[in-house]
Amino acid sequence: xxxxxxxxxxxxxxxxxxxxxxxxxPGPAAQPSLLVDSSHARAIAExxxxxxxxxxxxxxxxTGVDWPARGYLEAVYHLFSIAQRHGPVIxxxxxxxxxxxxxxxxxxxxxxxxxxxxxxxxxxxxxxxAGHPDLRRILMWDEFKDHPMRKDYVEPDDYEWEPTPHGDxxxxxxxxxxAAAPAGEERRP
Amino acid sequence: xxxxxxxxxxxxxxxxxxxVRDEFRGDLLEVSMGPHHPSTHGVFRxxxxxxxxxxxxxxxxxxxLHRNHEKIAEGVSYLASMPYTDRLDYLCSMSNxxxxxxxxxxxxxxxVPERAEYLRxxxxxxxRLLNHTCLAGFLLQDSGASGTxxxxxxxxxxKILDLFESLSGSRMMCNYQRFGGCxxxxxxxxxxxxxxxxxxxxxxxxxxxxxxxxxxILMARTQGIGVLPGALAISAGITGPxxxxxxxxxxxxxxxxxxxxxxxxxxxxxxxxxxxxDRYLVRxxxxxxxxxxxxxAFRDIxxxxxxxxxxxLRGLRPKPGEVYSRIEGPKGEIGFHLISEGGPNPYRYRVxxxxxxxxxxxxxxxxxxSIADAVVxxxxxxxxxxxxxx
Numbered sequence: 001x002x003x004x005x006x007x008x009x010x011x012x013x014x015x016x017x018x019x020x021x022x023x024x025x026p027g028p029a030a031q032p033s034l035l036v037d038s039s040h041a042r043a044i045a046e047x048x049x050x051x052x053x054x055x056x057x058x059x060x061x062x063t064g065v066d067w068p069a070r071g072y073l074e075a076v077y078h079l080f081s082i083a084q085r086h087g088p089v090i091x092x093x094x095x096x097x098x099x100x101x102x103x104x105x106x107x108x109x110x111x112x113x114x115x116x117x118x119x120x121x122x123x124x125x126x127x128x129x130a131g132h133p134d135l136r137r138i139l140m141w142d143e144f145k146d147h148p149m150r151k152d153y154v155e156p157d158d159y160e161w162e163p164t165p166h167g168d169x170x171x172x173x174x175x176x177x178x179a180a181a182p183a184g185e186e187r188r189p
Numbered sequence: 190x191x192x193x194x195x196x197x198x199x200x201x202x203x204x205x206x207x208x209v210r211d212e213f214r215g216d217l218l219e220v221s222m223g224p225h226h227p228s229t230h231g232v233f234r235x236x237x238x239x240x241x242x243x244x245x246x247x248x249x250x251x252x253x254l255h256r257n258h259e260k261i262a263e264g265v266s267y268l269a270s271m272p273y274t275d276r277l278d279y280l281c282s283m284s285n286x287x288x289x290x291x292x293x294x295x296x297x298x299x300x301v302p303e304r305a306e307y308l309r310x311x312x313x314x315x316x317r318l319l320n321h322t323c324l325a326g327f328l329l330q331d332s333g334a335s336g337t338x339x340x341x342x343x344x345x346x347x348k349i350l351d352l353f354e355s356l357s358g359s360r361m362m363c364n365y366q367r368f369g370g371c372x373x374x375x376x377x378x379x380x381x382x383x384x385x386x387x388x389x390x391x392x393x394x395x396x397x398x399x400x401x402x403x404x405x406i407l408m409a410r411t412q413g414i415g416v417l418p419g420a421l422a423i424s425a426g427i428t429g430p431x432x433x434x435x436x437x438x439x440x441x442x443x444x445x446x447x448x449x450x451x452x453x454x455x456x457x458x459x460x461x462x463x464x465x466x467d468r469y470l471v472r473x474x475x476x477x478x479x480x481x482x483x484x485x486a487f488r489d490i491x492x493x494x495x496x497x498x499x500x501x502l503r504g505l506r507p508k509p510g511e512v513y514s515r516i517e518g519p520k521g522e523i524g525f526h527l528i529s530e531g532g533p534n535p536y537r538y539r540v541x542x543x544x545x546x547x548x549x550x551x552x553x554x555x556x557x558x559s560i561a562d563a564v565v566x567x568x569x570x571x572x573x574x575x576x577x578x579x
Contacts, residue, residue, distance in 0.1 A: 027510015027529065028298030057423050061513060061524055063543040076313040078513050078541075083425050088513055113426025116549050124257075139578060148257055161554050171235070 001086040001164035002053065004032045014047060015040050023092060033076070033090035038104050041093055042131070045110040048079060048089065055081045056089055059111035062118055064125035066151045071097055073127050073130075075104050077114075095127065106132035214240050215379060220560070224253055230327065231574030235551075235563065242532045242559040247552045254578035262538040266369070267293055267505045270538065275362040277523075277540060280320050283312040283353070284518040286366035291447065292514035292525035293368045297507040300497055306449045307490040312353075312365070312382065313516075314479040314486070318390060320519035321430075321472040324571045326372040328469060329401065329444040331568040332410045343391050348386050355379060360566075369500025380487065387483040394476060402473065411465035415554040415566035418463060425549045429521025430475060431570065434460035434467040441517035448516075453485050468569040506533055513541075520544050520571050540579060544572040 002010075004022045011020045011034075018040035022039030023033045036044050048056045061078040073095045091102040106129035108114040118129045119138040126147035129135055137144060146153060157172070209217045223234035232253035238246035258277065262270040274289045275282035287309050294301060301309075326342030350360040356379055357363040357372070365372050375383075401407055417427070422435040432439055440457045442450040442513035458474035460467030507529040515524035521543030547570050554570075555563040 013475050025510050027296060027508050027512065029295045029510060029512035029514075031512060059426060060428075060515070060522060061484075061526055061539070063537075063539040065528065065537050076526070078524075079490055082437060085439075090513070112424040113424065113546055113549060116545060120545075124259075137252075139255040141252070149260055154261075165486070 001084075001089075002032055004089070007048075007054070008034060011036075011044055011047070013139045015044060018044065018123055020044070031088065031090060033092050034111070035094065038093055041091075041105045042107065042110065045077075045091070045107050048091075049110055055083045056087065058082045058087075059107065059113045060088070062107075062114050062121060062129050064121035064149065066098070066125060066149065067179065068098065068151045073098055073102055073125055075118075075121060075127055075129075077107060103128040103130045105130050105133075108132050123147070126150065195296055205316065207542055209238060211515050211549070222497040222560075224250075230568070230572055233572070233574055233577070235567070237555075237560060237563065239495050239560060240346065242561070242562055244555045244558055244560060245343050246557045247563065249548055249551055251548075251574065252578050254574050255577070258579040259540065261318060265280070266267075266503070267507075270535075271366070272362065272364045275364055276575055277542065277579065278518070278520060278544065278573045279361055280323060280573055281316045281519050282361060282363045283316045283365060284516065285523060286363060287313055288516045288518065289524045289525055290366040290368055291516060292512055293505070293507070295514045296510065296512045296527050296529055297368065297501075297505065299369045299500060302494050302497055303449075303491050304374075304493045305495045307486050308371050308375055308553060309366065309487050310448055310450065310453070310497060311483060311490070312356075314482050315349050315352065315383070315387075317479045317519045318387075318476055319346050321476050321569075322346060324472060325397070325401065325469060328411075328465075328565065329407065332407065332565050334406070338397070340421065341393075341397060345390070352379070352383050355382075359450050359522070367496065367502060369495035369502075370494070376496045380490070384483075384487045385481055387487065390480050393471065398473060402470065407469075408466060410565055411469060411569070413462070414465045414558060414562050415569065416462060416464045417550065417554060419450070421550060421553065422463070426546045427521070427550065428543050428547070429518065429571075430471045431468055431521065431547055433457060434471040435463035435484075436460055441515060441522060445515070447487075452489070453482050455479075457483050460521075463567055465569040504533065506531060511537075515541065518543060518574075520573070521547060540576075542576045542579060544570070545577045545579075548572060548577065556569075 008020045008022055019037040023034040023035050025032045056079040058080045059077055060080050062078050065074040065076060075093045077091040079089045095102045095104060106118055108118055116138060118132055119126045122129060122135055123137040123140050124147055137143055161180060209219045211217045218239045218422050220237045220239055222237055224232040234250040236248045236250055237244055251511040258273060274285040276396045277285050322342045322345055326339035327442055329338035353363050357365040379564055417435045419435045419437050422437060436459050438457055443457060455478040458471050460471050507527055509531045511528040513524060513526045515522050523543055524541035527535050530536040554566045
């Protein structure tokens with residue numbers, strides 16, 4: 001199979017205005033990935049699928065990654081070819097920030113296998129896949145507000161009394177009932 | 190009975206069955222099947238819209254068992270996630286363990302001794318036997334053959350679970366594989382017992398197939414039902430026996446050649462029609478090949494250690510980098526995508542769940558069939574909700 005650098009060069013020759021970058025992977029696995037700009041992602045995905053030398057007809061894994069320190073969310077696609085038995089080619093799409101510009105193009109029209117997995121990334125990371133046919137929450141319930149896989153997610157304070165409060169539970173109990181459990185006084189059963 | 194003013198705010202739960210008016214088809218019926226229906230293999234719901242008995246729309250609803258496995262794994266060390274992987278597909282904990290161990294080994298550049306590779310193949314193939322046997326039992330149970338095939342399947346499953354218990358200490362939650370090998374070595378007595386189970390399995394399969402494969406009722410309920418074309422299967426990322434039943438020769442044991450599979454001889458059975466019957470038959474044929482693999486593995490397994498002496502379990506901190514690694518699980522491609530930032534726990538931990546992705550085409554398979562067939566089609570997809578919901 002072609003190296004990511006070769007694929008990048010061919011993509012740039014085919015789409016001169018696209019921005020394609022090889023992201024190195026320093027670990028022993030040596031699986032570098034291709035960072036693609038959002039405006040050309042759909043066309044590039046179709047090219048990768050239909051190109052006779054690559055033939056990446058099988059999109060195996062779709063997931064999101066949250067990078068709060070770098071200030072963006074990523075959608076990662078692992079592509080394989082069933083016809084030619086090679087892979088993975090890894091595509092990455094990045095959002096502009098983590099708050100209001102979280103849209104990336106959906107690749108569900110290219111590979112049907114993205115349908116549920118993009119819904120999952122939307123549900124858990126808050127990535128909005130523009131052009132997805134049915135973008136709803138899939139694992140959390142519809143009324144849920146937050147995105148639990150974000151690194152800065154804070155669990156809701158659904159405190160319930162437990163008969164043997166200790167550690168975290170005791171700290172929570174103090175916040176709820178300061179009079180009943182004064183600080184420093186541990187109740188032992 | 191709750192008074193109307195005491196109902197919780199938000200959309201009302203509504204009746205289980207309601208009439209829907211469709212401009213073209215007239216009066217339709219929307220049926221909420223599940224989440225506690227015995228045929229849904231756990232807490233899984235199908236919102237089916239019916240025209241008479243024919244399915245015109247079907248949306249799967251799940252997440253009832255969601256505990257954010259990935260978030261938990263990102264908060265604990267690499268080793269501490271190993272027992273959680275048992276709970277993904279709880280019929281196949283040995284395969285899940287292997288998939289996760291292999292991903293971490295690739296991430297950290299960790300070799301595995303020869304004997305451990307053979308033990309992994311033996312356990313993975315025993316798991317495949319167990320899973321496919323149970324699947325056939327469940328499928329028949331769903332199509333109305335109440336009891337007998339499932340009890341036959343559970344009788345054989347029990348023998349394999351006894352082997353798992355005597356090796357790992359647990360019947361289903363095995364927690365057996367480690368980064369760089371296996372937790373404990375198999376004794377000669379265990380290997381002999383496992384060999385006996387594998388040798389006798391072919392006779393059980395003969396008995397099982399005499400009961401099922403030529404059975405007129407099974408054929409009538411499954412042939413031509415839920416046909417999955419090969420092109421759709423590839424596009425929708427379907428893997429495992431479902432993909433091969435659609436006629437696509439893609440088995441990761443052959444394609445990726447992980448472990449010691451390149452040294453073992455076996456064939457990859459393919460389906461001709463892609464219907465529910467093919468999905469049943471491909472699994473039966475795969476079990477026959479698994480028995481062949483086991484026979485060779487028991488013959489070739491070398492002596493030696495089962496753990497790499499330099500392997501680091503506690504305090505493992507792989508160098509920064511990322512990996513996607515996959516194996517051929519009994520339900521399809523089970524993969525792990527790990528990103529390390531050099532810390533003691535993974536920065537990103539993602540499971541590629543085969544049963545979740547195989548559900549993508551549930552609606553496509555069910556359209557135009559009756560609601561009773563939808564139950565059989567779901568049974569032939571082979572889902573475990575622990576993995577779908579994670």
